[in-house]
């Protein structure tokens with residue numbers, strides 16, 4: 001078995017047996033992997049502390065490509081993200097992001113852009129003094145695009161008219177114009193539509209300081225939530241999103 005070292009974000013972990021721990025990791029070089037830390041919960045060492053969700057590590061592990069579970073060797077912290085972990089709102093968003101990656105990524109192949117998006121977003125959640133919603137929406141939009149589900153925001157899929165706002169169609173899983181779908185509660189007003197387009201096109205820096213009105217907040221968040229649930233089945237079971245809804249209500 002070869003010893004490999006890679007940049008890693010821990011997505012989730014759970015105890016295993018009396019003294020061990022298993023962690024699911026998103027890594028820069030190997031995509032999603034699981035490692036077992038044998039004996040890490042034994043004694044007074046803090047080795048088990050490495051294998052906690054929302055840690056950014058340089059992870060060393062023994063790789064056996066024929067096994068599903070790799071063996072944890074050692075780690076060093078790259079980011080501790082203390083501000084995120086000490087703030088209930090920030091940590092709720094952090095958990096929702098890593099759970100989306102855990103549930104939404106089925107492919108075991110490495111995906112450098114997705115790894116960079118994960119780091120960029122978690123760094124921003126940790127550092128922000130402003131709107132976390134926007135950072136989370138940015139993540140959702142880019143995550144969808146990277147997985148091949150980039151929303152069409154330009155023309156109505158039904159009549160081909162240029163969209164200026166619209167309604168989310170539960171049938172098509174897309175934004176359609178208000179002529180094609182008059183009934184339905186999931187409206188996206190023209191300003192919210194503009195905001196979605198900025199999130200789709202822009203960099204995180206471009207959208208960080210956007211000013212939001214109440215209606216836009218629920219419309220943009222609602223659209224992305226419905227869109228994700230429609231296109232990525234596993235998102236239905238993302239617990240953190242439900243918990244977040246309660247914490248932030």
Ligand SMILES: [Zn+2]
Pocket residue numbers: 156157158159160161176177178179180
């Ligand atoms: Zn239409």
